[in-house]
Amino acid sequence: MVYARNMKKMFNELMRGGDISTARVITRFILGFGLIAAILFGTAGxxxxxxxxxxxxxxxxYSLRMTLWLKKHDPALLKSRMRVLNPSMQQRDKLFALLFTLLFIPFLLLPGLDAIRFGWSDMPLAIEIIGFAGVSWALWLILRVMQENSFASPIVEIQRERNHQVIDSGPYAYVRHPMYTGFITMNICLPLALGSLWTLPFGILLSSIFLIRIRFEEKTLQDELQGYSDYCQRVRFRLLPGVW
Structure with a gap:
């Protein structure tokens, strides 16, 4: 009974946040990558x-490098990124999380079934290499965003208690939402890297909800974050320089 209570307490702390101890970070890594590996290899057989x-x-x-950097230089951001249950999450953020989860499940389940177990797709090696190049670039870009923007919360919010400011350096000097650029690149390139054409439509759908999220996120930032409207005038493009 005591063991069960301790396990429940640890699980709740992992979900809500709390102090960022090394043990907690390691636990999250084991759970996260263990689940990804179980799904990929389980579906592949x-x-x-x-x-x-x-x-x-x-x-x-990349995840280890980013986590170690944040733990040393920006523990507040690490705590924010590791928190799954956020009491300040608005209804639209909850809807986004629900849609993302519903699409992410087949996004993880399909590659093993497609590329390995049933062999529906026959992906050329050159395309897989291009896919991995895109995945690596996306992870590097997300790392750079984390290093540059201490306010990169997983939900749309103005962090007044932390003196939230507009970030216009690093990747933000070129596009207004470089993290979403990284996420969308990952969504498109990972199916190619894993050799699954059938997963690609779900990657495109995942990317589309980020495009929708940008709209209401920018409205919040323009209405509530001082200087963001001026930043939009200086940096015209949201995701890709010269395109959008």
């Missing part, structure tokens, strides 16, 4: 899947 191993290693390397 084999561990003999070089593309999946490559992805896990690349993702783990």
């Amino acid at each position: 084999t561990f003999n899947w070089p593309e999946a191993w490559t992805y896990i290693i690349v993702q783990f390397t």
Whole structure:
């Protein structure tokens, strides 16, 4: 009974936030990457899947580097990013999270079924290499965003208690939402890297909800964050310079 209560307490702390201890970070890594590996290799029905191993290693390397950097230089942002249940989450953020989850489930389940178990797709090696190049670039861009923007909360909010300011340096000097650029690139390139054409439509759908999210996020920032409207005049493009 005591063990069960302790496990429940630890789970609640992992979900809500709390102090960012090394043990807690390690636990989240084990749970997160363990789940990803279980889904990918479970649906594939084999561990003999070089593309999946490559992805896990690349993702783990970037995630570990980002987490260690944040733990040392910006623990407040790390705490915010690790919190799954946020009491200040608005209804539209909850809807976004629901839609994202519903689309992300097949996004993870399909590659193993498609590329390995049933072999529906026959992806050329050159396309897989391009996919991995895109995945690596996306992860690098997300890392740079985290290093540059201490206010990169997973929900749309103005962090007045932390003196929220407009960030216009680093990737933000070129586009207004570089993190979403990274996420969308990942959504499109990961199916290619894993060799699954059937997963690509779900990657496109995942990307589309980020495009919708940008609209109401920018309205909130323009209405409530001082200087953001001027920033929009200086940096005209949201996701891709010269395009949109």
